[in-house]
Amino acid sequence: RVQGRSWAVADLDELDAQHRQRQLALEQALQSALNNDEFVLVYQPQLDFASGRIQGCEALLRWHSPTLGVVPPAQFIGLLEESGRIVDVGAWVLREAARQAAAWERAGMPLRVGVNLSARQFMSPRLTADIEAALHASGVTPALLELEITESLTMHDVEHAVALLQRFRALGVSVALDDFGVGHSSLAYVLQFPIDVLKIDRAFVTHVTRGRADRAIVRAIVALAQALGVETIAEGVETQRQCDFLEALGVTQVQGYLIGRPMTAAELEALARRAPGA
Numbered sequence: 001r002v003q004g005r006s007w008a009v010a011d012l013d014e015l016d017a018q019h020r021q022r023q024l025a026l027e028q029a030l031q032s033a034l035n036n037d038e039f040v041l042v043y044q045p046q047l048d049f050a051s052g053r054i055q056g057c058e059a060l061l062r063w064h065s066p067t068l069g070v071v072p073p074a075q076f077i078g079l080l081e082e083s084g085r086i087v088d089v090g091a092w093v094l095r096e097a098a099r100q101a102a103a104w105e106r107a108g109m110p111l112r113v114g115v116n117l118s119a120r121q122f123m124s125p126r127l128t129a130d131i132e133a134a135l136h137a138s139g140v141t142p143a144l145l146e147l148e149i150t151e152s153l154t155m156h157d158v159e160h161a162v163a164l165l166q167r168f169r170a171l172g173v174s175v176a177l178d179d180f181g182v183g184h185s186s187l188a189y190v191l192q193f194p195i196d197v198l199k200i201d202r203a204f205v206t207h208v209t210r211g212r213a214d215r216a217i218v219r220a221i222v223a224l225a226q227a228l229g230v231e232t233i234a235e236g237v238e239t240q241r242q243c244d245f246l247e248a249l250g251v252t253q254v255q256g257y258l259i260g261r262p263m264t265a266a267e268l269e270a271l272a273r274r275a276p277g278a
């Protein structure tokens, strides 16, 4: 043992090595995931207060690795982003979500399907073509495909972002500003973007029943959304009490474990077909 090195440091080194090994294993397994059809989408329902119905959902990526089991997005999206492979995976997500939205539409149950865009994808010159291809192949009504973007995506190059969002608008797809309120969102900033939905981050929803400050923030976001004529979706709603508060504050839709966990397309369809209040 090197003199002066404590056990704690040795343990940390060991943990570090384990972490690196795990990252390496993930990275290796990820390389073939797309070609081997290991990715699937699950759908989380969004309840609309006015109609009392499920009117949309968010498509969330899941990786079923034969060697590592089900790996949550937090553990692999970053890796895909680093290697740039997120652009190909993102194109697959767009195609798959559009295909599902088209199937529901043909079944007489139009549901808006939200898709998360990553930073690399947003900067990619392929993005518009990938969206067009997904619309074309599926035949879905474009407005039923909703692109979820975050501030961090748009911050670096606002002009590029505005131009891109205008192209989305021309294609007829919907745009949601995700995780709203947690970044540096200024009023001036959000006013520049042609969007359809503001998604209120779970951070505010969690405490909406407790703190006056969080309630004030939600109230301010709702007022902003109303002034812009866009909808609001509150994320991470887990309790009936939160849901009631959000409805009273004028939020138009809610998403969270209370309404439903991310589920298969068949499960979402069954849930959406149920009559309101049933």
Ligand code: C2E
Residues within 6 Å of the ligand: 044, 059, 060, 061, 072, 073, 074, 077, 090, 093, 116, 117, 118, 178, 179, 235, 236, 237, 238, 255, 256, 257, 258, 262
């Ligand atoms: P996000 O876009 O903010 O998605 C919402 C996350 O909150 C999801 O985690 C969802 O399962 C979780 N969630 C929903 N309701 C509740 C609730 O009531 N309580 C709590 N505690 N959590 C709730 P998930 O599926 O693990 O996704 C994590 C993140 O990974 C997403 O955050 C998104 O940034 C990213 N992601 C997921 N799918 C994709 C994808 O297809 N493409 C890209 N680029 N990113 C994705």
Ligand code: CA
Residues within 6 Å of the ligand: 058, 116, 148, 178
């Ligand atoms: Ca999202």
Ligand code: CA
Residues within 6 Å of the ligand: 178, 179, 199, 201, 235
């Ligand atoms: Ca979010």
Ligand code: CA
Residues within 6 Å of the ligand: 179
């Ligand atoms: Ca989030």
